[in-house]
Amino acid sequence: MNGESRSALRRRLRQTRRKLSPAQQRKASQQLFRQLAQHPLFIRSQHIAFYLANDGEIDPALLMAHARRLGKQCYLPVITGWPMDRMHFQRIVKRQRWVKNRFGIHEPIVKRGLQARPWRLDLVLMPLVGFDEQGNRLGMGGGFYDRTFAYRTWRPEWSGPRLLGLAHHCQKVEALPIASWDIPLDGIVSDQEVLLFRASSE
Numbered sequence: 001m002n003g004e005s006r007s008a009l010r011r012r013l014r015q016t017r018r019k020l021s022p023a024q025q026r027k028a029s030q031q032l033f034r035q036l037a038q039h040p041l042f043i044r045s046q047h048i049a050f051y052l053a054n055d056g057e058i059d060p061a062l063l064m065a066h067a068r069r070l071g072k073q074c075y076l077p078v079i080t081g082w083p084m085d086r087m088h089f090q091r092i093v094k095r096q097r098w099v100k101n102r103f104g105i106h107e108p109i110v111k112r113g114l115q116a117r118p119w120r121l122d123l124v125l126m127p128l129v130g131f132d133e134q135g136n137r138l139g140m141g142g143g144f145y146d147r148t149f150a151y152r153t154w155r156p157e158w159s160g161p162r163l164l165g166l167a168h169h170c171q172k173v174e175a176l177p178i179a180s181w182d183i184p185l186d187g188i189v190s191d192q193e194v195l196l197f198r199a200s201s202e
Contacts, residue, residue, distance in 0.1 A: 013130045017056035031191035033062040045122035049075040057127040087144040121161035128167040135197040136176040
């Protein structure tokens with residue numbers, strides 16, 4: 001890493017994943033599906049939060065479609081509140097209607113009756129910009145996931161949900177600089193490997 005700052009590292013790794021060709025992205029998505037579709041964490045989870053891939057992120061769309069076929073409840077993040085810095089998870093419904101958020105990413109039109117408290121979910125799959133083998137995650141810098149799951153630092157008895165970061169293998173680095181507000185992950189899954197860090201995730 002050579003003393004690279006978080007912002008510099010974020011820029012470099014975002015550029016790395018954007019350089020992946022459409023064919024490489026499709027292959028990575030298929031390999032991600034194979035890594036997780038038969039994994040016990042996915043199989044036993046009934047309420048799962050996904051994300052819509054953007055900016056070269058590895059795409060969990062195949063896995064989400066599979067989960068819906070299995071009758072699992074699938075959720076996506078929506079950004080609400082003022083000044084639009086709060087993230088909630090909203091269940092996807094049939095004939096889902098969409099809107100673009102301020103980042104240009106599609107999300108469900110907000111319906112609070114369909115939103116779940118984060119600790120009520122079984123599994124949350126979140127995008128990464130970078131990761132290391134110690135389970136450290138580098139996100140986009142908005143802090144949405146860290147704020148949403150900050151309760152895990154002061155309410156450790158609230159075991160749910162399991163937090164899995166998803167990324168391309170090329171986003172892996174030897175060691176990430178960490179910040180005090182970073183929320184530890186239970187595992188990281190790339191197109192090439194599954195890394196679990198907590199015994200409760202096994």
